[in-house]
Amino acid sequence: MNEPISPEDFSDPLQRFGADVKRVRLGRKITQKQLGRTTGYSESYVSQVESGKLLPSERFAIGCDAAFGTNGLFSGLLHRIEEGDHPTSFVPYVQLEQKASSILGFAATTIMGILQTEEYATAIFRAGHPFETDDVIRGKVAARLRRREVLDQDRPPKLWTVLHEACLRTHVGGASVMAGQLEFLMHLAARPGIDVQVMPFVAGAAAGHSVPFTLLTFRDSPAVLYSEDPQGGRLCRTASTVASSLHVYDRLRAHALPPDESLTFIDTVRKEFAP
Numbered sequence: 001m002n003e004p005i006s007p008e009d010f011s012d013p014l015q016r017f018g019a020d021v022k023r024v025r026l027g028r029k030i031t032q033k034q035l036g037r038t039t040g041y042s043e044s045y046v047s048q049v050e051s052g053k054l055l056p057s058e059r060f061a062i063g064c065d066a067a068f069g070t071n072g073l074f075s076g077l078l079h080r081i082e083e084g085d086h087p088t089s090f091v092p093y094v095q096l097e098q099k100a101s102s103i104l105g106f107a108a109t110t111i112m113g114i115l116q117t118e119e120y121a122t123a124i125f126r127a128g129h130p131f132e133t134d135d136v137i138r139g140k141v142a143a144r145l146r147r148r149e150v151l152d153q154d155r156p157p158k159l160w161t162v163l164h165e166a167c168l169r170t171h172v173g174g175a176s177v178m179a180g181q182l183e184f185l186m187h188l189a190a191r192p193g194i195d196v197q198v199m200p201f202v203a204g205a206a207a208g209h210s211v212p213f214t215l216l217t218f219r220d221s222p223a224v225l226y227s228e229d230p231q232g233g234r235l236c237r238t239a240s241t242v243a244s245s246l247h248v249y250d251r252l253r254a255h256a257l258p259p260d261e262s263l264t265f266i267d268t269v270r271k272e273f274a275p
Contacts, residue, residue, distance in 0.1 A: 007047050012147075014054075014055060017049070017056065018051055019052075021050050021056075024068050024070065025050075026142055029186065030044040038063060038066070038067045039064060040168070041063075045264060053149075056077065056078060061074040062075050066075060093233065096224060097114075098150050101157055101158065102216070103159045104161075105160070105161040105162070105213075106162045107161065107212060108164050108212045109164070109166050111181060112214070113146045113147065114150075114159070115142050115161065116144060117177075118183065119207075120181040121178060122173070123172045123177055124135060125137050149245045151191075157193045158193045159193065159195070160195045162197045162249070163198055165199060165201045166201075168182065168198065168265075168269045175273045175275070178273040182269060189259070194268070196259060196263065197253060197256035197258070198258055198262040198266065199257075200256075203255050206262060207250070210248060211227060213245060223242050225242050
């Protein structure tokens with residue numbers, strides 16, 4: 001007879017969180033539908049959280065504590081997931097990214113996170129968090145790689161990224177890591193619904209005034225803008241600001257190399273890194 005799976009058997013923190021919710025829910029003899037009604041979410045939402053496929057919201061975690069009488073257990077677990085994997089300010093973006101119909105990104109010096117390889121992401125996080133333990137870095141990398149799961153959905157978002165040439169030539173993790181990253185980028189760009197354009201140095205000031213940013217569009221709600229500065233990332237829903245950023249993005253695409261030429265350009269740079 002197979003032994004029951006305990007939450008400790010899951011290496012993924014979202015799976016552990018979901019397994020804990022399910023274990024306590026069953027112990028309290030509460031159905032998914034009842035828990036959804038209590039927390040203000042659908043039965044499907046509860047099911048996705050329990051299976052580890054969806055990052056739960058703070059409202060859901062607090063609702064679980066209220067329904068189960070667990071005195072802050074699940075809200076505390078969620079807070080530790082946020083600290084260990086994503087910065088708290090980035091969690092709302094990740095939740096929106098999972099629902100987006102298109103992801104439009106401009107990257108100035110590093111490949112956008114959803115397109116990074118494990119080795120590249122590890123080098124990025126290690127450089128940005130030089131005093132953290134290897135376990136913390138692994139958690140951050142795992143969270144970044146999980147974001148790619150959105151591209152494997154039945155109806156994945158369209159992804160379009162404009163990469164400044166500096167992204168391709170900035171040495172992150174060494175030559176072999178860069179060669180692997182650029183090869184992976186080419187592999188993703190060959191998939192339907194994913195477009196990659198390179199803004200070459202020779203484009204001059206066309207991209208020089210733009211900071212990295214990402215636009216998320218949705219089928220049934222307005223687009224949002226995510227941008228980063230030295231104080232951290234922030235979401236913007238102001239219609240005029242989002243519209244202005246969409247206009248800037250259109251101009252960036254117009255000044256960048258066409259997708260086919262961009263892939264040829266990426267392969268040329270990849271060969272420079274390849275042993």
